Amino acid sequence: MATRTRRPERRQEPLSRERIVGAAVELLDAVGEGGLTFRALAERLATGPGAIYWHVTGKAELLAAASDAVVADALAEDDTTDATPQDVIRALALGLFDAIDAHPWVGTQLTRAPGQPPMVSVFERLGRQVKALRVPEAARFTAVSALLNYILGVAGQNAANARSQPPGTDRADFLDTVARAWSELDPERYAFTRGIAGRLREHDDRAEFLAGIDLILAGITANLPPGAG
Incomplete structure (x- = not known):
């Protein structure tokens, strides 16, 4: 009997720069900078790498944005x-x-x-x-x-x-x-x-x-x- 290939769960929230950065922070915490790839991030967000590139131009920008998010929380007024x-x-x-x-x-x-x-x-x-x-x-x-x-x-x-x-x-x-x-x-x-x-x-x-x-x-x-x- 043929089995169906399980499709990735569809994301519940629209993809945004904030969601991407938040997922990048989680990924960096889990696997470090070496494990932060757009493919791994796309899997975490249940989307394609191309959709991420629409919001972030590359890994350097993503790392800077993730750092900025963590520092902003640490420096909260x-x-x-x-x-x-x-x-x-x-x-x-x-x-x-x-x-x-x-x-x-x-x-x-x-x-x-x-x-x-x-x-x-x-x-x-x-x-x-x-x-x-x-x-x-x-x-x-x-x-x-x-x-x-x-x-x-x-x-x-x-x-x-x-x-x-x-x-x-x-x-x-x-x-x-x-x-x-x-x-x-x-x-x-x-x-x-x-x-x-x-x-x-x-x-x-x-x-x-x-x-x-x-x-x-x-x-x-x-x-x-x-x-x-």
Whole structure:
């Protein structure tokens, strides 16, 4: 008896750029940048690649749009009107840290395309708060760059650490393994690293990240005019 070939389920919503970008984010989260192809995206959306090209010209544009969507969510405006610039910077930094932790590919995309809208949006938001701190104009670029590089560097490294763990590995077990390896290093060559091996087991990634932000903010505001910051 002949069997019918099962047709793909028809999509329930009209195809739009927003739906395409949302599906791209899901695909990137699942299989990474290497698995993001228009064929795979078309299968996810139950459509043809040609229909996607009507909305997005190519993979580079799609990656930029997906990054922009994730960053936009991370930078969503806070309704708190009495927050200090330092508070806003901390919240912004933590939002990006969590976004890159949830979407590891975003960190790579931001550093790879510094002139694209996602990175410019982050730079602009940080810059407004640095200006609000009354940092002298000549020092603003350096201050914003220090914050931005720290955020992307630490958040990206945290995401990379998570990806390096074997599937199903508990974070506490992973840190314990690293800590034990550190504690067995040569005591003369790695005296400092051996000394903080125990701290590695106990530390909280987000808390340490924010502590680093506070150190940078302390440096930025150390020599501000009276009443500033």
